[in-house]
Amino acid sequence: MTRRVLVTGAAGYIAALILPALRERYDLTLVDVRDTDRDGRPVPGVEVLDLLDDPQGRFDELCRGIDTIVHAGFRRPSAGPSYAAERINVDMAARVFQAAADSDVRRVVCTSTNQASKWYERPWKAKQIDRVDPFDYPRPDTFYGWAKVAYESLGFLYATGAQTRPVPNVQIRIVAPRPIRAADFADRPLADYLRDIAGWVSPRDLQQLYVRCIEAESIDDPFGVGFQIFYAVSDNARTFWSISNARRVVGYAPQDDSEVTYAGEIAEMLARG
Template sequence: MARRVLVTGAAGYIAGLVLPALRERYDLTLVDVTDTDRDGNRVDGVEVLDLLADPDDRFRQLCEGVETIVHVGFRRPAEGPSYREERINVDLAAQVFETAAATDVRRVVCTSTNQASKWYERPWKQQRIDRVAPFDYPRPDTFYGWAKAAYEALGFLYATGAQTRAVPNVQIRIVAPRPIRAADFTDRPLIDYLRDIAGWVSERDLQQLYVRSIEAESIDDEFGVPFQIFYGVSGNARTFWSISNARTLIGYAPQDDSEIAYADEIAAMLARG
């Protein structure tokens, strides 16, 4: 019998990248506040549901019998970045964890972002550091990144089981999941382009990372807490975000490298200087 997996934010961009692989492997339940993507195309199988306006507890009903929640849901700020606007996304993650704990969901795989540690890019661009690891202290420099760091911390709390039934969870910090266009960097410093080259993740590598995060037998840390943070990048030669723990713990084996995928563009950009 196929594993039952519920996906929030199923009509969004990131979900659109990973859903093809998830549809092939799992019995999916898809929810989002809309059933159309940004281009207006209908996404098959999405139940329209707002997790923060759910008086009938429909989300809890949908989670009964689900083994894994893949949380990709995100509320785009209506009035620009601010604490108040991004706090909504922390509340959204809290609803996912609370419901998972109440319904015996075995694991949550959360979509986070490198923005939770984005400040480290400053000393990297100054050549003062050359690597950031998943468990380096979170240092967001935007409200968006703060919200992601906040619900990573919330995820650890739920993983410990100190307040509720333990909810094992993985946080995937995606860096650069979109195609990289050299033309977008014409009037920007070269290091900005190289940053995206270092953080690029291909569609198939991102799919693999999600699948392995869902299916890994154990996600325990060194202290036995079922909690991990993985960076969502491919096996890029120019790397800044460490994926060594994902390789070791869940067998993540990226197939792609931005140095190969964008070889001609990189050469041209380096020649430009």
């Protein structure tokens, strides 16, 4: 039987990268606060719905019979970064987890970010550490990263089943899901460029990770809690974010390597020093 998957933030950037694979495999329900992408193009199948302004409980209705919720919804702050602006995104994640708990949703796959541990990039650039692991203590240095940590923690609470029925969930920390163009770093330190090269994830690898997180038989941690944090990066020769647990738990097998895809530009950047 075809899985039924609900995607929040379905008109957003990350959804645009993964929807081609999801459309091929699943019966999709798509929701967002708009039905066009950032360039104003219609996104087929999107129902306009505000998770935080839903007095009739439409989102709860849509969750009935859903196998997996892919939560990619995100409200970009209209002003400068602040606790209040990002709190909205924590509230939205809480809405998703509670709706999943109140229905028969089997799993939630959340779109998180490396910003949850972005502070570690400082000692990495200073050559004080070589790798950051999903099990390292989260250390955000932006309100955006803090919000992601907050709903990762909330996800663990729901996964334990201590307050509701258990809601197994995966937090996918995406690093650099975009083309890495050397020209964009012409006036920036080489370390900034190498950071993105190390964190690049290709569309097909990102699609694969989401699919494997949806379809894996189990996402239990060593203590039997259905909760995982995975970094979303390709099989890059220059590594910093560990994907060993994603390989082990859900069989993630990325096919692309930034060192190959951007070989010419990398050589030019390194020669520039």
